[in-house]
Amino acid sequence: MRVVHVAAEALPFVKVGGLADVLGSLPRALAATGVRSTVLLPRYREIADPLEPLGEVAYRCCGEARRARVWGAALGGVAYRFLEVDPDWSAPYEPPEDARYLAFTQAAATWLAEQDHDLVHAHDWHAAYVVRRAPRPAVFTIHNLAFQGELEPDRFERLTGEAPEADLLHEGRVNLMKGALLAADRVTTVSPRYAREIQTPEFGMGLDAVLRSIRGKLTGILNGLDTEYWNPATDGFLPQKYDADHLERKRRNRMTLLATLRLDPGLPAVGAVTRLTWQKGFDLVLEVLPRILDLGVNFVLLGTGEAELERGFAEAARRYPRRVAFHAAFDEARAHRIYGGADYFLMPSRYEPCGLAQMIAMRYGTPPIARATGGLADTVEDGVTGVLFEEASGEGVLAGVRRILDLDAEALARAGMARDFSWGRRAQAYRELYEEAVS
Ligand code: ADP
The missing domain is CATH 3.40.50.2000 (Glycogen Phosphorylase B;)
Structure with missing residues (x-):
């Protein structure tokens, strides 16, 4: 099984929040279950690590032909690819976010069409648009439902060169997260209880009805902890290291x-x-x-x-x-x-x-x-x-x-x-979900 993760951030290259922790540890945990991962990110200027130039991808965006340089790196059995859609893009979430992530996902979809892979796993709204264009089955994960990638339909048309399809619209605006929820083969969020809660008006952030309508393909899989890093028995920040017996x-x-x-x-x-x-x-x-x-x-x-x-x-x-x-x-x-x-x-x-x-x-x-x-x-x-x-x-x-x-x-x-908070069986749950999505 070969999976391409598409996301806005991933350790150890770029981190703003918890998404980077997940993208930094899940692909390695998946490797232990036999799933090979590539992580596809935008090339932000702040990524200073030496990256290997891997050519270009020609794609269409905003109704015109464009080119993005492709960069690569490999780390701990995981391949990383970076698409440079805008050389002035310094860091995640820097405005104009919608224009930049739409360019990134359009380039990503074109790049994916040329890659050997079985499945795309897109994370949060920044990667949402790739789900609709993915050449293979797609899984979409909600890490943060508060940000949905909303924009006016005419702006969307300017940024993609296409009028929005009906199921991209939500209350008169384009909603990229909704588009991915409807188009994905499987949708997950990061705990089983939250998967149920977001189907209610109290937690649904305006998308609860959409989430109820897709409940047959919606599940929750808990995030794992990097238990090597978070270990009181080896933690160098502590005056005294300890375990349950001490x-x-x-x-x-x-x-x-x-x-x-x-x-x-x-x-x-x-x-x-x-x-x-x-x-x-x-x-x-x-x-x-x-x-x-x-x-x-x-x-x-x-x-x-x-x-x-x-x-x-x-x-x-x-x-x-x-x-x-x-x-x-x-x-x-x-x-x-x-x-x-x-x-x-x-x-x-x-x-x-x-x-x-x-x-x-x-x-x-x-x-x-x-x-x-x-x-x-x-x-x-x-x-x-x-x-x-x-x-x-x-x-x-x-x-x-x-x-x-x-x-x-x-x-x-x-x-x-005594509890196990490692990725182990949680990565296994993703593997099983990928297999369902592919079959
Ligand atoms: P969220 O991602 O919503 O902020 P989480 O509990 O999933 O919440 O993750 C928060 C992570 O960020 C934890 O690892 C926590 O230790 C760390 N963190 C949060 N605030 C600080 C802080 N002020 N200093 C150091 N670490 C912090």
Whole structure:
């Protein structure tokens, strides 16, 4: 089985968010199941790695003939190809996004027609248009339903040289994600529960009716964790490395973390590492933070995002210097020290397609307190590896923290550390899906 993944970002070449993690690790995991992958990306200027020139592809875009240079690289058994449709394109999501990703996918479709492959796997709206032009069966994965690739029909016509077909239109505009949902042979999203949730108006972002209409070909497959990178037994960022048989070393990490942050050494630490956006629900935490502290815990937050939330948590850290620590930064080392030092991990998401942070936390023996939604509900076992709370509200968060404090923390930690969050059987599930799509 030979698969070409088409996406906007992939580690180790270019990363903005979680999509790059998935495209960086899934193809390698697929290789172990006998699936050979090529990853096709736009050539952004920021990709500085030495790439091998592989000629050109002639394609049509905007009603005219164009050429894109093709570049290549190979890494860990995976082939990478880069299409240079615009030499001025610096980084993912740089405007005009619609024009650039439409040019990329039109070039990609032409390039694919000349490649030996069995299946195309397109990821998110940036790659959506390739699904409609793919010469072979196509799988489409929704990583983020919030961004759908919408544009006015006349602009679409200018950018492609074609009038939009009826099933590309959604409420009067072109919707590239909808077009891929209808055209793909199989559609997946990144957890089974989220696959069900997005069929409801509450989670469907305006596409719930479309998603209900394709439910026969829609499934959820959880993302895996790079368990070599995220491993407390080998993690060089931690003062003390540890495993499930040496949790006393994790307690020493906690003491180091609390001492460094000048927090109360006699109380447990609730940690969080997150983007501070509406999705992640930290406005709810801010609402009840004094009452959370009253339960007898420290709170350690690492995250950047909305200015109002950053201000709120900075203010809380000033008001409770012995109990609250906040860093508004993206800081890999600090993130590891929170996973490896906190007693509990807070994740009150309003929605969560899959979520990696809760899996990292469980692998590090830091039981999550998480909202019962999407991939959180599929990966955290309530009362066994952590706590799930139902309500997206300050009271809900508070109830979650209260409940976990009544449970045996060490038993939760051990149960979470014993779980398998690797790609293994999840890559196998993709393989089976590919086989169905091809047959
Ligand atoms: P999302 O992709 O929606 O942001 P995930 O839970 O799937 O959420 O993945 C988030 C990843 O980004 C995790 O690996 C988390 O550790 C990391 N991360 C988020 N915020 C920060 C930060 N401020 N500093 C370091 N790492 C962060």
